[in-house]
Amino acid sequence: MKIKSKGFFTRRTSEALIFILPALILIIIFYILPVVLSIYISFTPLKNWNLDRYLGEIVGFRNYEKFFYMLQHDPIIRNVFLTTIVFITITLAINVLGGLGLALATYFVSEKLSAPFRTLWLLPRMAPIAVYSLVWYYFFHGSEIGTLNSFLMHLGIIKEPISWGHDIIPWGPWSIIIFVNGLVGVSFGMIVFTSAISNIPKELVIAARVDGASNWQISRRIFIPLMKWHILYVTTWQLLSLLTTYAHIFLLVQWGLVSRQYGTTWSLYIYQVAFTGRTDQGLAAAAGVILVIVGGILGYITLRMLGFEKMITRPRGDI
Amino acid sequence: MSLKDVEVRSRKTEVLIALAVILATLPIIIGFSLIILSSFSKSMVTNFDPKSFHPTLENWINLFQGKSAAVGGLREDILKYTLNTAIVALGVSLLVTLVGTMSGYAISRMNFRYRKQFLLLILLLHAFPGSVLIVGVYFIYRLIAPLALGSITAFSFFYVIIARAALEIPMATWLMKGFFDLIPWEVEWAALIDGASRFTVWRKVMLPLVKPGIAAILLFGFLAGWQDLIYVRTFLAEKTLATFIEYNLGAPEYAEMPLVAAAATLYLLPTIVFFVTSQQLLLKVSLAGLKR
Amino acid sequence: MVSIRLDRVTKRFGRVVAVDNVSLEIADKEFMALLGPSGSGKTTILYLIAGIYKPTSGRIFFGDRDVTELPPKERNVGLVFQNWALYPHMKVYDNIAFPLRLKKMQEDYIKKKVVEVARMLHIDHLLDRYPYQLSGGQQQRVAIARALVKEPLVLLLDEPLSNLDALLRIYVRAELKKLQKRLGITTVYVTHDQAEALAMADRIAVINEGKVLQVGDPEAVYNRPSCKFVGGFLGNPPMNFIEAGLEYSDGGAYIVVGENRIRVPRHYGKIIGKLRLEKVIVGFRPEDTILKRKEDVTSAETCLYGEVYAVEPMGREYIVTVSIDGKLIKSIVSRDQVFIGGEKIVVCPVEEKIVLFDVKTEKALELLV
Numbered sequence: 001m002k003i004k005s006k007g008f009f010t011r012r013t014s015e016a017l018i019f020i021l022p023a024l025i026l027i028i029i030f031y032i033l034p035v036v037l038s039i040y041i042s043f044t045p046l047k048n049w050n051l052d053r054y055l056g057e058i059v060g061f062r063n064y065e066k067f068f069y070m071l072q073h074d075p076i077i078r079n080v081f082l083t084t085i086v087f088i089t090i091t092l093a094i095n096v097l098g099g100l101g102l103a104l105a106t107y108f109v110s111e112k113l114s115a116p117f118r119t120l121w122l123l124p125r126m127a128p129i130a131v132y133s134l135v136w137y138y139f140f141h142g143s144e145i146g147t148l149n150s151f152l153m154h155l156g157i158i159k160e161p162i163s164w165g166h167d168i169i170p171w172g173p174w175s176i177i178i179f180v181n182g183l184v185g186v187s188f189g190m191i192v193f194t195s196a197i198s199n200i201p202k203e204l205v206i207a208a209r210v211d212g213a214s215n216w217q218i219s220r221r222i223f224i225p226l227m228k229w230h231i232l233y234v235t236t237w238q239l240l241s242l243l244t245t246y247a248h249i250f251l252l253v254q255w256g257l258v259s260r261q262y263g264t265t266w267s268l269y270i271y272q273v274a275f276t277g278r279t280d281q282g283l284a285a286a287a288g289v290i291l292v293i294v295g296g297i298l299g300y301i302t303l304r305m306l307g308f309e310k311m312i313t314r315p316r317g318d319i
Numbered sequence: 320m321s322l323k324d325v326e327v328r329s330r331k332t333e334v335l336i337a338l339a340v341i342l343a344t345l346p347i348i349i350g351f352s353l354i355i356l357s358s359f360s361k362s363m364v365t366n367f368d369p370k371s372f373h374p375t376l377e378n379w380i381n382l383f384q385g386k387s388a389a390v391g392g393l394r395e396d397i398l399k400y401t402l403n404t405a406i407v408a409l410g411v412s413l414l415v416t417l418v419g420t421m422s423g424y425a426i427s428r429m430n431f432r433y434r435k436q437f438l439l440l441i442l443l444l445h446a447f448p449g450s451v452l453i454v455g456v457y458f459i460y461r462l463i464a465p466l467a468l469g470s471i472t473a474f475s476f477f478y479v480i481i482a483r484a485a486l487e488i489p490m491a492t493w494l495m496k497g498f499f500d501l502i503p504w505e506v507e508w509a510a511l512i513d514g515a516s517r518f519t520v521w522r523k524v525m526l527p528l529v530k531p532g533i534a535a536i537l538l539f540g541f542l543a544g545w546q547d548l549i550y551v552r553t554f555l556a557e558k559t560l561a562t563f564i565e566y567n568l569g570a571p572e573y574a575e576m577p578l579v580a581a582a583a584t585l586y587l588l589p590t591i592v593f594f595v596t597s598q599q600l601l602l603k604v605s606l607a608g609l610k611r
Numbered sequence: 612m613v614s615i616r617l618d619r620v621t622k623r624f625g626r627v628v629a630v631d632n633v634s635l636e637i638a639d640k641e642f643m644a645l646l647g648p649s650g651s652g653k654t655t656i657l658y659l660i661a662g663i664y665k666p667t668s669g670r671i672f673f674g675d676r677d678v679t680e681l682p683p684k685e686r687n688v689g690l691v692f693q694n695w696a697l698y699p700h701m702k703v704y705d706n707i708a709f710p711l712r713l714k715k716m717q718e719d720y721i722k723k724k725v726v727e728v729a730r731m732l733h734i735d736h737l738l739d740r741y742p743y744q745l746s747g748g749q750q751q752r753v754a755i756a757r758a759l760v761k762e763p764l765v766l767l768l769d770e771p772l773s774n775l776d777a778l779l780r781i782y783v784r785a786e787l788k789k790l791q792k793r794l795g796i797t798t799v800y801v802t803h804d805q806a807e808a809l810a811m812a813d814r815i816a817v818i819n820e821g822k823v824l825q826v827g828d829p830e831a832v833y834n835r836p837s838c839k840f841v842g843g844f845l846g847n848p849p850m851n852f853i854e855a856g857l858e859y860s861d862g863g864a865y866i867v868v869g870e871n872r873i874r875v876p877r878h879y880g881k882i883i884g885k886l887r888l889e890k891v892i893v894g895f896r897p898e899d900t901i902l903k904r905k906e907d908v909t910s911a912e913t914c915l916y917g918e919v920y921a922v923e924p925m926g927r928e929y930i931v932t933v934s935i936d937g938k939l940i941k942s943i944v945s946r947d948q949v950f951i952g953g954e955k956i957v958v959c960p961v962e963e964k965i966v967l968f969d970v971k972t973e974k975a976l977e978l979l980v
Contacts, residue, residue: 016431030485034455150366288451299446505696
């Protein structure tokens with residue numbers, strides 16, 4: 001006679017529920033509900049957060065049509081879209097390769113020396129966003145107080161200060177936002193890859209050394225093949241991060257360091273439209289919903305590729 | 320981990336690699352150092368002009384006396400902003416730790432229905448664009464705020480803390496799960512056989528055994544709250560160091576930038592302190608949190 | 612103090628059947644050993660009794676009470692894990708006191724009980740230490756103390772001696788058995804060490820691949836194994852098995868091994884007559900053999916002719932390996948007998964101790980009639 005658990009609220013499930021409830025509540029209120037509300041807003045002509053006036057009005061797909069129209073005809077929106085694509089692809093490459101490079105490099109150099117450097121590379125991610133933005137604001141400043149400008153002028157490479165974020169279109173602003181975000185993302189890969197490398201048996205490296213392998217050969221033929229899953233993990237995770245990040249670029253645009261068109265990504269655009277300037281929440285929500293769909297699809301593909309099933313081990317015991 | 324004793328390596332390549340790493344790290348070092356340096360000067364020293372460096376402590380003195388930096392000579396109490404930042408940071412830290420240890424435990428140790436789906440949800444949350452979320456989060460805020468009894472300010476703090484903490488739940492859960500996974504099953508079973516309820520096992524046996532994990536989450540939660548810009552600027556009725564800096568750079572001609580640099584350095588301090596004291600913990604924690 | 616009954620209990624993990632339709636009864640106050648190789652399912656059975664696992668099908672009873680659905684908390688069992696599973700962050704005193712504190716008892720009562728059980732296990736001087744400060748043997752006793760302090764109905768032990776060194780093991784064996792008799796608590800003891808099971812248990816359940824092969828007191832399990840596996844698992848060195856042919860003539864039935872022809876043992880006469888098998892496995896224990904030289908053999912004995920293959924001096928006795936028709940069997944002889952490799956020798960198993968097994972099912976023949 002087979003034993004079945006009765007109903008949903010078995011003792012086990014209700015016990016687990018108590019532990020899960022706080023997280024579940026927070027997730028529902030601050031993840032799921034907002035998305036639902038954003039979807040709703042995207043069907044209203046909400047502006048300036050004037051809830052009383054616009055909230056009840058449903059205008060169907062008007063915001064979506066507006067967005068797609070702007071995508072085709074408005075150069076600013078087109079450039080935002082272009083910026084997003086360039087930004088994600090190049091920064092992703094920097095993040096993954098940079099993380100990999102740092103992990104490998106610090107492996108081959110003595111531990112005492114590498115530790116402080118690994119720490120320094122955590123600074124971009126752990127520093128307060130406002131401070132981080134301030135650093136690069138001055139570094140890339142278009143006048144002679146800009147660090148990069150004065151450096152190049154001192155070396156005689158340029159005669160006058162260049163407004164990197166505005167004059168060199170589009171690669172000036174693109175380079176800046178890629179650089180700034182690239183540094184932040186490198187640390188994630190660096191940590192993952194360093195940990196992966198440390199799990200590789202030392203004997204493999206010793207044997208290769210005895211065979212006369214160089215650092216590059218060891219990296220290419222031993223480390224990287226054994227880290228395939230980790231590389232995939234970092235790449236896909238960072239892809240999602242880059243699709244959704246906006247805080248680290250926000251101030252750069254807000255402070256005028258980079259041109260609005262070429263310094264704004266899709267994610268930032270949504271925030272800008274919703275909360276700054278002309279504030280058209282309906283439009284922002286429409287653009288946002290599309291981004292959610294893209295993100296959701298990518299996210300799901302990511303999990304399947306990473307072998308989500310294998311990552312989850314079943315708990316033992318039937319208590 | 321390196322094999323200095325066992326390996327034969329070429330000095331030359333080692334030096335070259337080290338040089339490359341230093342070169343790559345240079346912008347970070349220079350960028351941050353200049354800002355910190357500027358806080359000790361009468362004017363910003365972000366260009367390599369030794370003439371602009373006029374050493375002084377007056378920025379710091381002004382900072383701690385609550386003198387202003389921005390437009391119109393308004394008195395800005397920077398210490399108050401620091402306190403606000405700390406309140407948010409502390410609130411986020413405690414909430415994230417509490418929720419993370421609870422959900423992390425359940426996922427690690429309890430086989431409940433929809434456990435897999437819950438985990439899948441948590442991982443997928445990473446794909447939710449923050450900027451879309453905040454539109455909805457603000458919407459909710461606008462709906463609830465009028466119902467807030469008492470001060471709007473207090474409510475805005477409360478709201479910022481729980482909203483910001485919610486963003487860290489996936490990471491915290493995953494991290495704590497990693498730590499709980501490391502505890503032998505028998506210790507927990509022994510407690511259950513001894514007659515403990517799940518909650519008692521969690522409180523009296525499991526939590527003491529994951530102290531490093533708890534320390535890590537407290538730290539990460541604190542830093543997440545401390546460094547936040549978007550949520551505090553969107554919701555908080557008062558300023559924090561982040562919004563203070565943002566505001567001043569809105570009109571840089573009128574702002575006393577070295578004072579802002581001092582505020583920025585002060586703002587940076589916890590991050591640096593955290594680095595200096597817990598380098599090992601950081602790496603150990605990141606490794607423990609990462610599965611596979 | 613209670614009796615335990617497993618009624619057709621099966622436990623599946625995914626597709627793997629760890630426990631296969633096991634029915635077992637353990638009497639009140641009995642010391643039952645679950646004996647089997649690693650992976651046989653014996654620990655799973657222990658955990659099923661404890662309530663850590665729930666059966667896929669079947670029921671478990673403590674006395675008349677059906678405990679199948681009850682969590683461990685409500686079964687009142689004490690379990691000593693193989694690696695002791697002490698709470699590392701608590702002192703020994705607090706480890707032992709934990710179960711009583713959960714019952715919300717008064718601190719002075721708790722103190723009394725903890726000291727009492729600690730004294731009984733000779734660890735009362737260690738109460739203020741942490742587990743990592745103790746030796747393996749001491750940690751194990753703390754684990755036992757923690758299990759006993761709440762006066763459970765059943766004591767379960769999962770290979771408690773396997774992490775102790777050999778000498779300590781033998782000492783603790785006797786101590787545990789004495790303790791169990793004194794307390795009169797129903798005990799289930801999991802082990803893969805057959806000597807341990809034989810020495811300590813009132814009854815042994817031999818388990819392999821999730822099934823209970825035989826349950827009986829040590830003498831029965833040792834001398835009258837129900838199948839080849841049980842015969843081979845108990846005893847060190849294990850039982851000898853020779854595959855042999857059977858010949859039937861007017862004089863009776865004969866076992867044929869190569870050139871050897873010996874009479875079928877008397878106690879199998881009728882059974883062989885009934886079954887009329889063609890082949891059989893002959894089982895006999897090394898200690899139940901006499902080694903002789905050809906000249907010394909009498910006609911009354913059933914003997915096999917072979918050649919000395921190897922001699923292992925074991926201090927107290929010698930183990931002589933003999934090759935009979937290409938098959939190797941072992942014999943234990945006293946240390947005043949000297950044999951040389953290659954020497955022609957005769958092995959005479961004691962007739963009453965011979966066990967015959969069916970070639971196909973590996974069951975003892977007496978079970979087939």
